[in-house]
Amino acid sequence: MKSLLLPLSLSLLLPLSPLLRAEPWTAPLDQLRKVGPEGAGNAEAAAAWTALTALGPEMLVPVLTAMEGASPLARNWMRTAVETVFDRAIAAKTDVPGGPIKAFLVDRKHEPNARRLAFELYSKLSPEEAAALVPGFADDPSPALRRDAVAKLLAEGKAQLEAGDQAKSLATLNAALDAAREVDQIDAVTKLLREKLAQKVDLPKHFGFLSHWHLIAPFDNTGRAGFDRVFSPETEVKLDAEYPGKEDKPVKWQAYATPDDYGKVDFNQPFGPIKEVTGYAYTEFNAAEARDAQIRLGCKNAWKVWFNGELLFGRDEYHRGQRIDQYSLPVKLKQGKNTILVKACQNEQTQDWTAQWEFQLRVCDATGTAILATDRQPTPEKAAPVRRRPNREGGAKE
Template sequence: MRRLIPFALLVTTLLLPGLASAEAWTEPLNQLKKVGPEGAGNEAAAEAWQTLTDQGSAIIIPTLDAMEGSSPLAKNWMRTAVETVFANELQKEGELPAAEIRAFVADRENEPNARFLAFDLYSQISPDEAAKMVPDMLDDPSTGLRRNAVAQLITEGKKALDAGNKEEATTILGKALDGARDVDQIDEIAKLLREKLEQKVDLPKHFGFLMRWQVIAPFDNTDREGFEEVFPPENEIDLDATYKGKEEKEVSWQAYTTSDDYGMVDFNQPYSPLKQVVGYAYTEFDSAEERAAQIRLGCKNAWKIWLNGELLFGRDEYHRGMRIDQYTLPIILKKGKNTILVKACQNEQEQDWTVQWQFQLRVCDSTGTAIHSTDRQPTPEPEAATRRRPNQ
């Protein structure tokens, strides 16, 4: 039978004699963190990986810890190290730090992907105990763990629906919708509520997507230089102004309202599909009080965001995929009017999958619960073909 022993005792046992320090895994982990793109550091990483995995299950928790702040490439090396050691110990019924793995999952301050991996490990050690953790993950910061809790509720909701308990099904699926962050799950829940239970589902309001904007475009992004170039909307917001845009053509602000279920602001709608261009979208958000909040953005173009005239963040990267809550920006909302400006840049690529010039933005608290502007207007009625998935 496989023995599960306290992690501290496991480490001490493995390090005797001589009580060697934790540096036995620190140096290999540091080496894995140095791995770079296009094979940079791979040879040294391979050697470090072997040194790390040779130390057995004592490296599981330190390696999970080391994933915090590491690059995606480094995380891949660390993940495979953990999985390899775990599989070896599991096969030979060796010693595994079960309690420490569970504690790592339970600590929401740990790196989300590492926690998801740890939960997978714990599910293999103690499937029944792992299953008991799932219901408490409905508001978890790890989308992978949250997804498990939502899936469980969807199953329960369907069972209630099949049994004819419509009121119970509505309650359960409404709770699932509160926790859902993956579009496929949101779509499934919304469809059940709308079609099977005849419930009105206002997804934009539910998630806090901002639907009404002023937009202006196109400015020039030839050779992708527009991301750094400062165009007039970055210096002032004058909705009555006219400026010189791309090719010296005059551009001015115009009202834009989206009726998309996921709040998609699509520059291609008012301006037609364009390339090597920059667009801006501006809106105002009235907060009932000064408070901590988050702006959550989905965008596959290069972008920048300003709140109340202060640059929050920007990402000069194009067409790397898009999803709901792709980027999370902590903010402080002022009481009263807050201004939000988004810059979205389109590059020169001509492939079909590079056509999108769009973003979605919502305001919420740290759990993802919507925060609404005090003057939020009713959600626009959807048009025939406006419900597009945000990860197109």
């Protein structure tokens, strides 16, 4: 009987074992992960944050680790807890072991921003050792770490150029371009390669901009009502179809390819410049494999984007600014054909800075690395630009 009771009592204890082993940060981190929309969980999170920041530096790596999979809000709660404990320890001259922090930051499976934060902490503890890690970040999945490596390559390439060693500079700057994922760095490297070393740089391919589209326009957008109106391309995409457009004039799809370095698809080129109109752009993207991806859009017109027939997002803001990667829309690529439909609305404003009726769109991963279609066509050659002024009444004026 006694021999029976012993295994029974042990088996009863087994479910409790995780609780018995729970670390002091476990429950607070669970609480921080629960912060939700519209302030849900804030009060509980504040108590959890207080508990976390009462701990010593032993909490740093576990909290950094917990950022993986946490929401953007929860990560910020965790980040401030980490920095608060770290700063306090440094101020108190408490020993903060750098080894575990370094081990965390070089492990690429951890959350990218958490690794960047770990790098900054490690840089305060061991500046020289941290600086020695930077060249290894050139192919890092964390864009914020990769940025430092690109900056270093860019500086080296410039120095080699100034020293007259064009061969070395070319190799260094090409490595910088391969590594660069952020627009300002890509532009800086490209400028040197093109202007100082007479190199061709296929920027649309580097970014992953989609350059080949079919366009159809103009549909109506009088009074900005076109944003909400459902025109025929939203219900079917038939590239040989003809529809009644603005003022019932027939409109048809037409092929369009942009040579722009930043993939700008300019409706004004084939259709305008015209005002109070709506246009659509359609393309197909053949993916090598099913995977997570992002559609990144820049547009200063009101827009909507559909991916594989599903509306991803829409925004009815006009002429407040445009930049590359202005909006990031997560998608799941299917292996093979994927469809992308963009709606771009032009409004009634007549100032020079409201002439643009365009967008730029690329497909990339979460780090900004281009994902190229299996059947990507060559980037079109640039032609001399044609400048036209807006014409409110419709029709183009050369």
